[in-house]
Amino acid sequence: MLSGSKRLVVVAISVVLMATSCRGGAPFSGRDVTPTPIPLQAEDTARAFLQSWERSNYGAMYALLSPSAQATTRPQEFARLYRDVAAEAAITSISTEVRSALQDGTEAQVAYHVIMESAPLGPIEVENVMPLSWTSAQQQTGGRWGVDWSAGLIFKELEGGNLLRMIEQTPTRGNIFDRNGQGLAITKPAVTVGVVPGEIEDEDRLLAELSPILALDPADIKAKYANAASYWFVPLKEISLELRQAYNDVLSELPGVHLRETVVRSYPEGGIASHVVGYMGAIGPDELDHWKAKGYRGDELVGKSGLEWWGEDYLAGRPGATLTVVTSAEEPVATLKERAYVPSRDIYTTLDSKLQKAAEAALAGRAGAIVALNLNSGQILAMVSWPTFDPNAFISGLSSEEWQALADDPGRPLVNRAVQGVYPPGSVFKIVTMATALEAGGFTPQSTFTCTGLWEGLGPDWPKTCWVKTGHGQIDLVQALIVSCDVAFYDIGLALHNLDSGLLPSYARQFGLGSLTGLEGLDEATGLVPDDAWKMTAMGEGLIPGDSVNLAIGQGYLLTTPLQIANVLAAVANGGTIYQPQILLKVTGSPEQPEEFFTPQVMGQLPISSDHLAAIQEGLVGAVASPYGTAHEAFQGLEVSVAGKTGTAETGTGEPHAWFAGYAPTDGPQIAVAVVVEYGGDGAKVAAPIFRQVIEAFFGIEK
Secondary structure (H helix, E strand, O other): OOOOOOOOOOOEOOEHHHHHHHOOOOOOOOOOOOOOOOOOHHHHHHHHHHHHHHOOOHHHHHHOEOHHHHHHOOHHHHHHHHHHHHHHOOEEEEEEEEEEEEEEOOEEEEEEEEEEEEOOOEEEEEEEEEEEEEEOOOOOOOOEEEEOOOHHHOOHHHHHHOEEEEEEEOOOOOOEEOOOOOEEEEEEEEEEEEEOHHHOOOHHHHHHHHHHHHOOOHHHHHHHHOOOOOOOOEEEEEEEHHHHHHOHHHHHHOOOEEEEEEEEEEOHHHOOOHHHHOOEEEOOHHHHHHHHHOOOOOOOEEEOOHHHHHOHHHHHOEOEEEEEEEOOOOOEEEEEEEEOOEOOOOEEEOOOHHHHHHHHHHHOOOOEEEEEEEOOOOEEEEEEEEOOOOOHHHHHOOOHHHHHHHHHOOOOOOOOHHHHOOEOOHHHHHHHHHHHHHHHOOOOOOOEEEEOOEEOOOOOOOOEEOOOOOOOEEEEHHHHHHHOOHHHHHHHHHHHHHHOOOHHHHHHHHOOOOOOOOOOOOOOOOOEOOOHHHHHHHHOOOOOHHHHHHHHOOOOOOEEOHHHHHHHHHHHHHOOEEEOOEOEEEEOOOOOOOOEEOOOOEEEEOOOOHHHHHHHHHHHHHHHHOOOOOOOHHHOOOOOOOEEEEEEEOOOOOOOEEEEEEEEOOOOOOEEEEEEEOOOOOHHHHHHHHHHHHHHHHOOOOO
């Protein structure tokens, strides 16, 4: 036998004196002795045992036990213990290393190091010693080393029938608020209604009573517990405290029904700003490794889109956990590892719920988007995308059929059109074209154009028309913007192309088009500003004059997002400052962490002089105020002065997209808004009235 239960002793058969000196009592270290020259079969066996543990190959591990260990432990019990430990400690992976191996005749000890990665605790490191013995009664092999196994080889503290226990402390998920503290996504108390199948006395009555309360089909309720053990509690659905109170008598008297208090994620009023807030869902199989690496068990709901996704670390905090060993009587023995929980934190957005709801009501039923900005800071006051969805539906869980129907919906309700939808902006882009003409094209605000309704600047074989078929007559550049004369901007597009085909694309990019705005918190599309390089890559040729002419009126290959267009109008209105759009206001602090504030960020300046910008602003004011302005009719009688630009963007399939983008008031502007209605038709007749409703809501104007 090896002497000293807490010592490692080597006996080298050929060096007796060395072995004798090591028995004197000093603790073993790798520098104290020289490893024995006896073949290290014990180390090989230990290493194979540990490597099988890494792979959860419990059958291979059991085969390496010594006969005496196998005689006292059945393979099923052996495997179950390892599985139970892995489950209780939420082990995601195991790595092992042999430190040293010592043999003394037919006995050996192998020191080893184990790192168990636990989802809630992180790495759990264990130093241990594995005893092995040589068995010669092996007819085929002539003998082998076997592990003299006990539960203490997992954790020493598990010796003697002790048990492992994990105690977790999970923070309540943080809330998402608007700028004024109005809840957009909140965690509130609820009640889980469930059944214990073995306690059900009258199944027909139970199903009939529960079905209307839970809004579930009786067959669906029955299916939930059909394969459950008789003693299991099977959760059916969470209900509000109010609903529980209303049906308390029924729920309390039904044999087999049990109620448990819980908390649930809730989105008031069916979801306000659902595309911004996002939704939560179960962790999918392909995501499991990612979330387990972050400390999740895998059965939680996590943010899937919007701020629920972006802010997951803030909103979820981090669960705390304590891994302990207890006796069979649940008396504490030892604490193996503990990690304090990190409190959840709340997110405040820049949204104004009142304005958001008014904008949603204004667009409801029409595919498209609205973005409203504080034009002096870039803060987003409202962001609407339609069709929308109810994020509450994801909390209770969608069936595969429901999810597929949502994914296949041609209206794409999960897409945030405000930042991910890309559209040709049509005549709204004439703002950029006019700026380029003034700054780089040699034009002035007084430059004149003659519009007969027909334009043949590309030759008689490629005639183009103005939207006013009879023409606008002779007009100057500011008037051309007011009446949105296509012919004037055809002339400009061709002139700019002849100067340099890269001029207009370059200015478009300096206005913030064709690239991400820098919005933090939401995924956005870049859009597309076509230039020679892009077209050469995509089509094998550079821009031709017709491309630049189309680009000048916001058509052709040009694609923008509603957020980009709103940002352009905001910069035009505030004197030329381009702000980074902002949806995040602050993240609240905790005892360990300070509040985080998000402040306005200046991204640049419009590439235009103040005089030229004033000419563009004059044209935008005239588009609404002048009797000849394209948007004049839509804003008659409005108490607040508005400046803006209509757009009717041809799509090539069906009706054009309807646009209106502008700001208000014209004196001391405060808010910029972009509206697009997919295949809506005339921007002045469809998008401009929606814009007006948003402005009325912002300024509190009663209709």
